[in-house]
Amino acid sequence: MKKVYLLDDTIISPLGxxxxxxxxxxxxxxxxxxxxxxxxxxxxxxxxxxxxxxxxKEAFSEIGDPDKFxxxxxxxxxxxxxxxxxxxxxxxxxxxxxxxxxxIDLLQNNSAFPESRVYLSELAKVISNFxxxxxxxxxxxxxxxxxxxxxxxxKRFIASGKFENAIVVGGDLVSDFVISGFQSxxxxxxxxxxxxSKDRSGISLGEGAAALLLSSQPKWNVKNITLTGVATTNDAxxxxxxxxxxxxxxxxxxxxxxxxxxxxxxxxxxxxxxTATRYNDEMEAIAFNRAGLQEVxxxxxxxxxxxxxxxxxxxxxxxxxxxLLNNELYKTLNFEGYDLSKPLNIIEENEERNLKYxxxxxxxxxxxxxxxxxxKEENGS
Amino acid sequence: xxxxxxxxxxxxxxxxxLNLEELEVDDIANDExxxxxxxxxDSIDALELIVLxxxxxxxxxxxxxQGKKIFVSIDKMAEYIEAHRTK
Amino acid sequence: MDLKITDSVHIKNQKIFHGKEMIFSAKPSADxxxxxxxxxxxxxxxxxxxxxxDGLSKLGILGTEVLFQxxxxxxxxxxxxxxxxxxxxxxxxxxxxxxxxxxxxVFVYTLPNIIVGEISIKNGLLSENxxxxxxxxxxxxxxxxxxxxxxxxDVPAVVCAxxxxxxxxxxxxxxxxxxxxxxxxxxxxxxxxxxxENE
Numbered sequence: 037m038k039k040v041y042l043l044d045d046t047i048i049s050p051l052g053x054x055x056x057x058x059x060x061x062x063x064x065x066x067x068x069x070x071x072x073x074x075x076x077x078x079x080x081x082x083x084x085x086x087x088x089x090x091x092x093k094e095a096f097s098e099i100g101d102p103d104k105f106x107x108x109x110x111x112x113x114x115x116x117x118x119x120x121x122x123x124x125x126x127x128x129x130x131x132x133x134x135x136x137x138x139x140i141d142l143l144q145n146n147s148a149f150p151e152s153r154v155y156l157s158e159l160a161k162v163i164s165n166f167x168x169x170x171x172x173x174x175x176x177x178x179x180x181x182x183x184x185x186x187x188x189x190x191k192r193f194i195a196s197g198k199f200e201n202a203i204v205v206g207g208d209l210v211s212d213f214v215i216s217g218f219q220s221x222x223x224x225x226x227x228x229x230x231x232x233s234k235d236r237s238g239i240s241l242g243e244g245a246a247a248l249l250l251s252s253q254p255k256w257n258v259k260n261i262t263l264t265g266v267a268t269t270n271d272a273x274x275x276x277x278x279x280x281x282x283x284x285x286x287x288x289x290x291x292x293x294x295x296x297x298x299x300x301x302x303x304x305x306x307x308x309x310x311t312a313t314r315y316n317d318e319m320e321a322i323a324f325n326r327a328g329l330q331e332v333x334x335x336x337x338x339x340x341x342x343x344x345x346x347x348x349x350x351x352x353x354x355x356x357x358x359x360l361l362n363n364e365l366y367k368t369l370n371f372e373g374y375d376l377s378k379p380l381n382i383i384e385e386n387e388e389r390n391l392k393y394x395x396x397x398x399x400x401x402x403x404x405x406x407x408x409x410x411x412k413e414e415n416g417s
Numbered sequence: 418x419x420x421x422x423x424x425x426x427x428x429x430x431x432x433x434x435l436n437l438e439e440l441e442v443d444d445i446a447n448d449e450x451x452x453x454x455x456x457x458x459d460s461i462d463a464l465e466l467i468v469l470x471x472x473x474x475x476x477x478x479x480x481x482x483q484g485k486k487i488f489v490s491i492d493k494m495a496e497y498i499e500a501h502r503t504k
Numbered sequence: 505m506d507l508k509i510t511d512s513v514h515i516k517n518q519k520i521f522h523g524k525e526m527i528f529s530a531k532p533s534a535d536x537x538x539x540x541x542x543x544x545x546x547x548x549x550x551x552x553x554x555x556x557x558d559g560l561s562k563l564g565i566l567g568t569e570v571l572f573q574x575x576x577x578x579x580x581x582x583x584x585x586x587x588x589x590x591x592x593x594x595x596x597x598x599x600x601x602x603x604x605x606x607x608x609x610v611f612v613y614t615l616p617n618i619i620v621g622e623i624s625i626k627n628g629l630l631s632e633n634x635x636x637x638x639x640x641x642x643x644x645x646x647x648x649x650x651x652x653x654x655x656x657x658d659v660p661a662v663v664c665a666x667x668x669x670x671x672x673x674x675x676x677x678x679x680x681x682x683x684x685x686x687x688x689x690x691x692x693x694x695x696x697x698x699x700x701e702n703e
Contacts, residue, residue, distance in 0.1 A: 136615060138590075144571060144601055156637040157588050174645060175637035179591055185634060189649070196652045213595070216602050217611035221464060222481045268632050270583075270624040276461055276612045287630060295657070363647040384559075401612060402621030404633055435609075438555040461556075472605050487630040 049244035055330040085242030085342040112244035134186035134206035136346040179400030183350030188266040207245030208345040231310035231336035234373035242342025265296030265409035282323025284405035292407040310336020325378040339369025349398040475503035508685035513677035558613035582632035643694040
């Protein structure tokens with residue numbers, strides 16, 4: 037099986053319109069979560085990560101007509117732009133798109149766009165045609181693991197020799213559809229989310245998009261990051277709550293470690309899902325303990341972005357990748373006080389450290405779980 | 418409304434709202450636990466019951482946690498509704 | 505690797521086919537709600553949670569009931585599901601509710617992979633999952649991804665499926681892929697099976 041390298045990447049979020057800007061914001065502990073008025077909340081509003089439309093339009097105008105593309109499309113196309121610009125020929129490069137709800141906001145607004153744009157397959161066509169991808173685009177829509185699962189699909193196609201390269205793009209909006217839904221589940225925190233914290237009271241929503249080039253070929257004379265192990269496992273327990281024993285996540289971690297041919301002791305850093313709901317964070321603590329990972333420095337990135345749904349595992353994987361390259365661990369923003377039933381080693385302050393292997397996890401509605409192992413390879417390998 | 422009518426109405430609503438299609442009104446005892454072993458309702462059902470309280474009886478719970486004490490049985494629910502209904 | 509299409513199920517036009525044999529038919533006038541209820545009873549599904557599910561999940565459960573009958577399914581049987589409209593019919597129900605009071609039980613079904621979750625729960629499958637959204641039935645994608653999982657990831661068997669519910673119309677096709685059987689697992693056979701009864 038071939039090695040699969042994670043090459044160029046972009047993040048489009050309230051923290052910036054490039055990976056560099058995003059990493060810099062995270063390093064400086066800047067959060068994209070801001071208070072916004074909303075009648076659905078007792079306190080009159082909530083903390084949420086929103087990309088300003090004007091700023092987005094301005095950036096998008098450099099590459100296309102903002103009136104012809106929805107907000108989510110502009111985000112995804114902007115994310116793809118720097119990556120696609122470096123590729124002379126898009127023949128035989130599949131585009132894999134991850135999103136949970138796509139252009140769902142079109143179903144409610146009287147919009148200039150036809151209702152057919154709500155279909156994820158239509159969204160895929162728009163994105164794919166803009167850049168002239170020759171292969172049929174594929175959409176992965178698998179709840180909150182979508183962003184990472186799209187990477188796993190790309191990795192599996194490349195490792196099997198079916199393709200040399202693949203591009204993953206992911207994105208999701210903060211829409212009234214999603215706000216109202218999560219509110220009905222009592223899942224949204226009134227304050228900015230506090231992953232793994234004693235007083236955590238739910239998620240903060242955020243919007244974002246990201247894109248990543250995966251390839252069987254490394255970049256020369258630099259350190260490369262490979263995706264060496266992936267696995268998904270369903271909990272088979274409940275469609276809207278995680279397994280109390282962390283069954284699916286634990287099994288995914290074990291399988292991913294097996295594929296990467298390493299043991300748990302070799303993991304230097306964990307980028308957890310850490311949504312800050314009572315159940316998710318507890319489940320992750322249990323699963324990581326079962327896998328013997330309770331001492332490994334661990335964070336959740338969601339204090340910076342909120343939960344970006346179909347983009348979350350992709351954005352957070354990119355942050356993880358750059359953590360490894362920079363030998364930097366970023367603190368778990370908003371973390372305060374620990375009371376989970378099992379111990380974890382929460383990263384509370386930024387730290388420099390030699391890092392080689394990282395584990396990224398994600399879980400989602402429908403009982404899905406995903407584990408990915410990233411490895412920093414030596415120069416030119 | 419007579420208490421027994423409220424209990425019957427409540428059972429019908431619950432069967433409909435929670436899609437308990439294989440149950441009849443007579444299958445639900447007034448003091449039977451709704452959660453745990455009784456009717457085997459789960460966390461989503463609990464949230465749906467909060468919706469039912471608001472939709473049918475105009476009762477908006479301050480804290481969802483209150484549900485735990487109210488949704489113990491049909492009897493407990495009926496008592497709470499009688500005391501707090503605005504519809 | 506010698507992979508076979510071990511079995512298949514179709515659900516369309518108020519009929520259920522096991523392989524190429526029709527095993528159930530409701531009245532042509534039956535709408536989807538009546539069809540699902542009648543099929544549920546006919547197949548003796550006996551699973552009260554069924555009634556809480558949305559249309560997509562009900563279709564998926566009925567399909568796997570037929571596919572899995574009289575055989576032991578390995579708990580690591582991967583589920584590779586797809587459609588073109590995601591959970592749009594249920595999304596519309598949520599939007600309706602947003603005008604009044606939102607139902608959490610409806611909202612949880614506004615993701616297409618919930619079908620896979622429900623099937624996993626009912627059948628105790630702790631396995632690889634993916635939900636793809638494609639313009640139309642994509643035999644090549646299902647074939648390639650199934651092969652990769654079975655060859656490179658030690659997955660013992662796969663169910664690949666197309667579960668579509670769009671504008672009150674449904675089109676369901678499931679295949680069990682393993683090393684048993686006579687029908688070779690390739691693009692032509694997959695497409696031929698899918699189009700059978702879709703004429």
